Amino acid sequence: MESQSILIKNASILNPIGDGKTEEFRKDLLIVDDKISQIDEDIDESNADKIIDASDKILMPGFVNTHTHISMSLLRGIADDLELDTWLNDHIWPMEAHLSEEYCYIGALLGACEMIKSGTTTFSDMYFYMDGVARAVDEIGMRGVLSYGMIDFGIEEKRENEFKENISLIKKHNNTADGRITARFGPHSIYTASVDLLERVRKEADKYNVGIHIHMNETLKEINDSKENHDGKRPFELLDSIGFLADDVVAAHCVWLDDAEIKLIKDNGVYASHNPCSNMKLASGAAPVAELLSQGICVGLGTDGASSNNNLDMFDEMKFAALLGKASTLNPKVLTAEEVVNMATINGAKALNIDAGTIEVGKKADIILVDANSPNMTPMSNTLSSNLVYSANGSNVDTTICNGRILMENRKMVTVDEELILSEAKRAIKEMKELREADE
Secondary structure (H helix, E strand, C coil), rough: CCCEEEEEEEEEEEEEEECCEEEEEEEEEECCEEEEEEEEEECCCCCCEEEEECCCCCECCCCCEEECCCCHHHHHCCCCCCHHHHHHHHHHHHHHHCCCCHHHHHHHHHHHHHHHCCCCEEEEEEEECCHHHHHHHHHHEEEEEEEECCCCCCCCHHHHHHHHHHHHHHHHCCCCCCCEEEEEEEECCCCCCCCCHHHHHHHHHHCCCCCCCECCCCCCCHHHHHHHHCCCCCCHHHHHCCCCCCCCEEECCCCCCCCCCCCHHHCHHHHCECHHHHHHCCCCCCCCCHHHHHHHCCCEEEECCCCCCCCCCCHHHHHHHHHHHHHHCCCCCCCCCCHHHHHHHHHHHHHHHCCCCCCCCHHHHHHEEECCCCCHHCCCCCHHHHHCCCCCCCCHHEEEEEEEEEEEEEEEECCHHHCCCCCHHHHHHHHHHHCCCCCC
């Protein structure tokens, strides 16, 4: 790649520094190739290939979405106001039976476009036809942590196929696209994946030196079924009993936890991905995020799929994380704006082992500029974190940069044809609906 530099002048910088804290300052920032090269006052403009005036902008790390099913963007709104079991069994899975690599590629482009336009630079995905997803990530310029959704329902032949698919993903795509794409194992959950599959996932993840992405403790039914089917063990207790838990596991949802499971998460260094909008929409419950954070557990934020959210806007996720945390504990002081900004950035980067999530020299240049000169951001009367969490939304994002490359500038997508993506997505879902109707 040819060397390039971007100088961002006079930005109000919000830097998450961990432990639920942020710092604010106004400086210039220089990007050289894929990294932040300099942060200082009045950086010399003479050697910059491109200069961006950020006088009315907030500069912060790009969001890290720790749990998505990106191609489900095609299924947005297809089944609303239902509990998880009915939503999955009667609506989502019958539609997914008509997925193809082409449809997943189109759905991934659609979801990636939505994420870039709302400030996300990295996402962690679990789904199917992941070659199509990897192709979309490569083309659009984001950072993707990809896993294949492994489901065997105890059937040996299906289990072998799931490993074939996930290992193929790892061999073909791990550390590709200039390092923007990495791969993991993606056992769907303890209720769709057998103990045999889960035990082998642990061994294979160690063999290939990759992480694991799994749904955990999303609903009360999942807890009760686990206790009934696994000698009284709750889901995290089951995984602990087979040696599955480690500091390379990202557990999505973590809604229904008891004290013993929280201790297992902490003791094993497991990362949690909080998905407040999806959890509320499916009436799954409210995760004990304040308790997890107080125990020193690293919690990131995720949107889940667009069929259970129904958007991929991490600004929404930050606001609802803060509000749900307060409403569920009756404590207005928990999950502060600074804490949820950390969850959406530095915590997610740690969970996914991405060298980004903060505004520091040497870090990957995954950066967004948020337009502060807009009605919903005026007046800026509190901290930057407060304004971003409680006032902003994805449409306030002006510029998105990933790996030192501009993906969107002045709200216009740079790397892809947005109108073509929208047209193709409409065609794809129309065809899938027709195929689904033909089944009935």
